[in-house]
Amino acid sequence: MCVDVTSQGTRGCGFVSWGVGARCAALAHSGLRLGGRADHELAGGAEVAGEDHHQAGDGNRYEGEARNVVQAHRVDVMNVYNTPGAVRVEPPSALPPAANRFHDREPLLRQITEAVSVKRHAGEPTVVIVAGLRGVGKTAMAVHWATLERDRFPDGLLYSDLGGLSRRGMGGGIGETVTYLLEQLGISGEHLPRSDQGRLALLRSRLARGRVFLLLDNARLATEVERLLPASPDSVVFVTTGGELTEVADLAGRQNAEVILLRELSDEVSLDLLRSLIGNERVDREIDGARALLRVCGGWPLAIRLAAGRLKTRRTLGLADLAARLEAAHRDPHRAPKGEWVVHVVGDEVYGAMPDEVRRAYRMLSLHPGAGDRPTPTPRAGRGPRVVFGIGAAAALLGCTEADADALLDELVNRHLLDEEADRFVFHDLIRLHARSSAEHEETDEDRDAAVRNVAEWYLRAAAEADLAVNSHRPTTGPVFRELRGRSSPYGSGPEGVRRGLAWLRAEHQNLCALVYAAEDRGWHDLAWQLCEALWGFYLSLKHYDQWIETHRIGLRAAERLGDAEARFRMGIQLGRGLYETRRFAEAHEVLAGTLEVVTDPLDRATTLEFVGRAHLDAGEPAKALPFFQQSKELEETHGRIRGVGINLHHLGRTYLALGRVDDAVRCLDRAQEIFEDIPDPYNRGRTLITVGRAHLMAERAGPAAAALGTALEIMRAEGRTYQIGEIYESLAHVAAMMDDPAHAAELRAAAIAAYDEVGSPRADELRDSP
Numbered sequence: 001m002c003v004d005v006t007s008q009g010t011r012g013c014g015f016v017s018w019g020v021g022a023r024c025a026a027l028a029h030s031g032l033r034l035g036g037r038a039d040h041e042l043a044g045g046a047e048v049a050g051e052d053h054h055q056a057g058d059g060n061r062y063e064g065e066a067r068n069v070v071q072a073h074r075v076d077v078m079n080v081y082n083t084p085g086a087v088r089v090e091p092p093s094a095l096p097p098a099a100n101r102f103h104d105r106e107p108l109l110r111q112i113t114e115a116v117s118v119k120r121h122a123g124e125p126t127v128v129i130v131a132g133l134r135g136v137g138k139t140a141m142a143v144h145w146a147t148l149e150r151d152r153f154p155d156g157l158l159y160s161d162l163g164g165l166s167r168r169g170m171g172g173g174i175g176e177t178v179t180y181l182l183e184q185l186g187i188s189g190e191h192l193p194r195s196d197q198g199r200l201a202l203l204r205s206r207l208a209r210g211r212v213f214l215l216l217d218n219a220r221l222a223t224e225v226e227r228l229l230p231a232s233p234d235s236v237v238f239v240t241t242g243g244e245l246t247e248v249a250d251l252a253g254r255q256n257a258e259v260i261l262l263r264e265l266s267d268e269v270s271l272d273l274l275r276s277l278i279g280n281e282r283v284d285r286e287i288d289g290a291r292a293l294l295r296v297c298g299g300w301p302l303a304i305r306l307a308a309g310r311l312k313t314r315r316t317l318g319l320a321d322l323a324a325r326l327e328a329a330h331r332d333p334h335r336a337p338k339g340e341w342v343v344h345v346v347g348d349e350v351y352g353a354m355p356d357e358v359r360r361a362y363r364m365l366s367l368h369p370g371a372g373d374r375p376t377p378t379p380r381a382g383r384g385p386r387v388v389f390g391i392g393a394a395a396a397l398l399g400c401t402e403a404d405a406d407a408l409l410d411e412l413v414n415r416h417l418l419d420e421e422a423d424r425f426v427f428h429d430l431i432r433l434h435a436r437s438s439a440e441h442e443e444t445d446e447d448r449d450a451a452v453r454n455v456a457e458w459y460l461r462a463a464a465e466a467d468l469a470v471n472s473h474r475p476t477t478g479p480v481f482r483e484l485r486g487r488s489s490p491y492g493s494g495p496e497g498v499r500r501g502l503a504w505l506r507a508e509h510q511n512l513c514a515l516v517y518a519a520e521d522r523g524w525h526d527l528a529w530q531l532c533e534a535l536w537g538f539y540l541s542l543k544h545y546d547q548w549i550e551t552h553r554i555g556l557r558a559a560e561r562l563g564d565a566e567a568r569f570r571m572g573i574q575l576g577r578g579l580y581e582t583r584r585f586a587e588a589h590e591v592l593a594g595t596l597e598v599v600t601d602p603l604d605r606a607t608t609l610e611f612v613g614r615a616h617l618d619a620g621e622p623a624k625a626l627p628f629f630q631q632s633k634e635l636e637e638t639h640g641r642i643r644g645v646g647i648n649l650h651h652l653g654r655t656y657l658a659l660g661r662v663d664d665a666v667r668c669l670d671r672a673q674e675i676f677e678d679i680p681d682p683y684n685r686g687r688t689l690i691t692v693g694r695a696h697l698m699a700e701r702a703g704p705a706a707a708a709l710g711t712a713l714e715i716m717r718a719e720g721r722t723y724q725i726g727e728i729y730e731s732l733a734h735v736a737a738m739m740d741d742p743a744h745a746a747e748l749r750a751a752a753i754a755a756y757d758e759v760g761s762p763r764a765d766e767l768r769d770s771p
Contacts, residue, residue: 091156094184095143095215097421105141108260112145115258116152120233123208127229127255130240132262135302135343135430138240139217141262145238146213152236155210158184160228163218174227176546178203181214181228183506187760189542190723194582196546200227202762208232218242222251229255264299267291273301277308282319289320296326298342302428306346309415310353325349347434350415361408362417363443364397364451365389366427366435369514387427389511394425396458397451449522456515456527462504463512463534465490469501470537473643473681475603477570478530495720505538509547516551525558529567536574548578556591569595569604573611580615588615603644606635610648617651622658629655643684646675650688653695662699669695686715686724693731702735709735726755726763 116126130138146157160177175196182192182203193199207214207230214237219225225239239251252259265273274290275283283290297303307326311317326345351359370387395405409425412418417435419426427435439448464480469491476485491500505512512535519528532555539548552575559567572595579588592612599605613628629651636644649672656665669692676685689712696705709728716724729752736745749767756764 091154092184092186093150093157094159095146095157096139096159097143097419105137105144105262108141108262109145109148112258112260113149116149116236122233123231124233124256125230125235125237126233127237127239127251127257128260129252129257130238130260130262132242134242135300135428136262136264137301138242138262139215140301141260142215142217142238142240146215150213152234153211153213155212156185158212158214159217160215161217162220162224174224175199176544177224177228179544179546182206182760183542185760191756191759191761191763192543193762194543194545198762203228204231205762205765206760207235211235214238216240225251226255265301265304266299267294270294270297270299270304273304274308277305278311282311286319289318289323292323293319293326296323296342297346300342302430303342303346305416306343306350306431309417310346310350313415314353322349343430344434347417347431350417351434351438354411354415358408358411359438361398361405362412362435363439365394365412365418365425366432366439367448367451368393368397368427368455369452369511369518370432371510371514387432388421388424390424392462393455393458393511396455399451399454452518452522453524453527456519456524456531459508459512459515460527460530460534463508463531466501466504467534467537469493469497470505470541471498474536475607476533477566478533480530480534502538502541505535506542509535509538509544513547513551516554520554520558525562528558529555529562529564529571531555532574533570539574539578543581545578545582549575549582552578565598565600566604569599569601569608572598573608576611576615580611580618583618585615585619602635602639603641606632606639606641606644606648609635610644610651613651613655617655617658620658622655625655626652626659642675643679643681646672646679646681646684646688649675650684650691653688653691657691657695657698662695665695666692666699682715683719683721686712686719686721689715690724690727690731693728697731697734697738700738702738706732706735722755722759723761726752726759726761729755730767 112128115128118126120126128142130142132138146153150157158181160181162177178196178199179192182188182199185203185206187202187206193202210230210232211234212230212232214228214230214235216225216228216237216239219239219241225237229237239257251257264270271283271290271294274294293307294304297307307322310322311319326349351362354362368387368389391402391405391409394409395402398405398408400408409418409420413420413425417431419428461480461484464478464484468476468481468484469489472489472493476482489497489501491497491504512531516528516531519525519531532552535548535551538544552571556568556571556575559571572591576588576592576595579585579591589612592608592615595608596605596612599608609628609632613625613632616622616625616628629648633645633648633652636642636648649668653665653669653672656662656668669688673685673688673692676682676688689708693705693709693712696702696708709731713725713728713732716728729748733745733748733752736742736748753764753767756767
């Protein structure tokens with residue numbers, strides 16, 4: 001058998017051709033890629049000439065362009081050709097957008113640049129702590145400096161809002177923070193270690209090698225910051241805090257950090273900012289009024305922007321008149337602290353002058369759930385991550401068409417009450433607090449809840465559509481899935497549909513989690529568990545374990561309170577899997593045993609038995625796993641769910657291998673891959689064939705191993721599964737080693753490392769470090 005792969009990665013194997021006696025069939029394809037990323041398309045392919053692609057034979061030729069080429073006339077004769085080639089992967093740039101107008105701070109920017117220029121000891125990054133009250137421009141300054149100095153950081157600009165990821169009430173903590181940072185580096189899903197400590201070690205390893213800028217926004221705990229610091233003297237870490245990081249001095253001392261105390265803008269710089277917002281002519285015409293207005297704003301950039309928005313929407317309003325109105329509001333003794341007080345006063349003025357429909361939009365949009373809305377053991381004045389939403393969610397909250405919502409959003413953006421970022425809209429947390437206060441005073445509880453329920457149902461439907469694009473095969477339970485299944489997907493189908501569906505779920509993940517909590521808080525148990533079900537494709541693909549487990553605990557409680565056996569089953573198996581994948585086996589078995597007690601549908605029982613078996617197998621207990629897979633397979637066969645039969649046969653094959661029963665394993669695996677070929681389910685067929693190859697390797701049968709792995713390689717290449725391609729090359733290297741051909745084994749091993757590197761898998765380093 002002859003198999004090829006054309007790759008394009010950081011370092012890749014260009015064309016692999018295995019010849020196995022008279023069974024060799026040249027499967028040469030050009031223009032195929034190693035990885036599954038849409039931006040890594042092949043520029044020039046390799047091909048085999050002079051072959052009948054459907055006839056048996058031993059002749060193979062290589063021509064074309066590739067890098068590492070493995071060619072074999074027989075399974076015991078392999079030739080490897082190396083050709084140069086590399087693909088430049090763009091470094092990550094995950095910072096929030098820079099402020100449109102950034103003023104003053106030049107002395108502070110120079111101070112930062114001088115601090116960064118000081119030579120550091122090995123393993124010691126430059127740490128800059130930016131402290132100041134909310135709304136004074138800490139994040140804007142950090143982003144501005146990084147944008148100016150981005151050439152210092154060829155390995156990327158990284159960002160984490162610790163105000164969102166450590167202010168729990170949403171499941172997670174350091175593990176979730178690290179997961180997001182690894183995703184920014186291109187490492188996600190199955191390439192992530194399962195434990196928080198494993199992920200943290202991987203992040204440190206990656207950051208230690210490069211020159212990165214890391215912005216840790218809204219920090220609260222010094223220990224949290226220190227665990228994330230890269231051990232690289234060429235990297236720079238900005239830490240912003242609004243006074244919540246109580247250990248600033250200690251952290252600065254331990255890390256030799258530069259501390260920047262960000263205060264209000266000076267009078268002249270405030271004037272420059274106002275000129276840039278409303279124009280020089282208007283300011284110069286009313287210079288005394290402008291200075292009076294800026295005295296009221298107190299040098300707070302956010303307050304100045306809000307005041308400018310008010311002036312732009314009412315050209316006849318004098319600057320002195322606006323200043324007098326704000327000055328009167330300043331005398332209210334109940335407004336504090338200083339920065340929030342100023343923003344609230346200006347916000348009241350802007351809000352009072354808006355048309356009724358715009359005021360209502362302002363109020364209702366602030367009700368969009370956010371991660372910072374729930375109380376926590378350590379209150380943080382309502383500070384959570386930025387609330388970011390799209391036009392569809394806005395329309396759902398407002399109960400109007402998207403066209404009408406778009407017009408209202410424009411009004412709010414023009415008044416500086418919302419920021420717009422790539423067709424998504426962002427509330428500054430101080431402005432959102434003001435808007436929510438207005439909603440609580442002017443909207444009834446019923447109207448507020450109705451708006452949140454409406455947006456939750458909109459997100460549920462949208463998430464279900466994305467989830468079906470990610471995995472259209474899987475059984476589902478919720479009524480929204482029954483409604484959507486069989487309809488054409490807005491995301492398309494195949495690998496591109498999977499990519500687009502996952503992209504939507506990734507973008508909306510924080511909102512969906514916030515909605516799970518909002519549903520629990522309001523007693524909307526039907527929505528709580530259905531939102532969890534719709535997150536399944538995201539969690540299964542990208543492995544955000546902290547939030548997976550926390551949200552699904554809520555989903556399970558919701559299902560139990562409803563007394564809904566089907567919902568209880570769905571939440572039980574989804575939570576159980578998250579638990580056993582993170583090696584919390586006792587908890588997993590408790591959840592799954594409870595699920596077995598309530599399921600009545602035989603196919604639901606089959607799935608639950610399968611998951612119990614998987615928990616035992618992952619725990620290294622194959623003898624305990626075996627009867628559960630056998631029972632599950634029997635139920636699947638009895639009730640005609642053929643894909644479930646194939647899945648359990650694959651599990652049985654893996655279990656028999658763990659027990660040393662290779663021939664039993666191969667019989668199960670051969671039948672499983674035939675089922676997946678008939679369905680068709682190419683991905684599961686490819687996975688099964690990888691296991692078949694390993695089984696033959698255990699039995700020291702090089703030819704059958706190469707044949708199975710070769711077919712798996714073709715499948716996984718077509719599926720765009722880079723990690724699995726790495727696994728196949730690694731097994732093929734063992735085949736070469738079995739044939740006493742260390743040189744060719746080394747080439748295949750290098751190809752495996754290249755594939756693992758392509759997706760950022762820690763397996764690449766493990767292979768490099770192993771003998």
